[in-house]
Amino acid sequence: MEENQSKTSFFKNMKPELLMASLAVLISFLTLFVYLYQSSLMKTQQKMSVWPHVTFGPSWGSDYLAINLINKGVGPALVKGVRVAINGQNVDGIESLMEYVPDSLQSEFNYSSIFPGQVIMVGEDIQLLQIQNPKSISYLLNLLRAGKIQIEVCYCSIYEDCWMSNGISVNESEC
Missing domain, CATH: 2.60.40 (Immunoglobulin-like)
Structure with a gap:
């Protein structure tokens, strides 16, 4: 029970600016991973568009x-x-x-x-x-x-x- 109270009190004591900044960093990392994956797909597509056989x-x-x-x-x-x-x-x-x-x-x-x-x-x-x-x-x-x-x-x-x-x-x- 004490553990739940400490988690709840942690979020209650967190400043809204810090919460917003943490979410912004998380979204930025997710965007970076999506960009890297999309870049990899585009490179593969580009190579396949000139594939000789x-x-x-x-x-x-x-x-x-x-x-x-x-x-x-x-x-x-x-x-x-x-x-x-x-x-x-x-x-x-x-x-x-x-x-x-x-x-x-x-x-x-x-x-x-x-x-x-x-x-x-x-x-x-x-x-x-x-x-x-x-x-x-x-x-x-x-x-x-x-x-x-x-x-x-x-x-x-x-x-x-x-x-x-x-x-x-x-x-x-x-x-």
């Missing part, structure tokens, strides 16, 4: 094989690195794929290189490789399906958030 993969028919790369995101993708490997061995670039096709299956092909420093704009579609010889198509498709050809593109947003795309999956990366 690079994917690529083969498309084929009886008379063509193409590997296209596209930025399906909402911001430009800044290429930091590209890795092309056949049977786990790194090669110079997408054009090197045809060096691994046996001479009897060789054919003409078209390719586009991507390189560090290149910017892939939103919606930009780059045809990395196009082949029209059915024998070469069949050979390369078998390698692709078996996972013996790997292509990885490391890219970043304008805020330096980076990802690694292997065509199907995109994962955060340090590049």
Whole structure:
């Protein structure tokens, strides 16, 4: 009982100015926390408004094989690195794929290189490789399906958030 009386007497003896000042400080701290939270949300929203999303993969028919790369995101993708490997061995670039096709299956092909420093704009579609010889198509498709050809593109947003795309999956990366 004595404890309740001491609390009651504490508030009764408190000056109204001190009570108002304490409430003002409390409201100021609450406002600060709301501002910091809102600032964090705005930063996240700003980063997401320029998020690139690079994917690529083969498309084929009886008379063509193409590997296209596209930025399906909402911001430009800044290429930091590209890795092309056949049977786990790194090669110079997408054009090197045809060096691994046996001479009897060789054919003409078209390719586009991507390189560090290149910017892939939103919606930009780059045809990395196009082949029209059915024998070469069949050979390369078998390698692709078996996972013996790997292509990885490391890219970043304008805020330096980076990802690694292997065509199907995109994962955060340090590049």
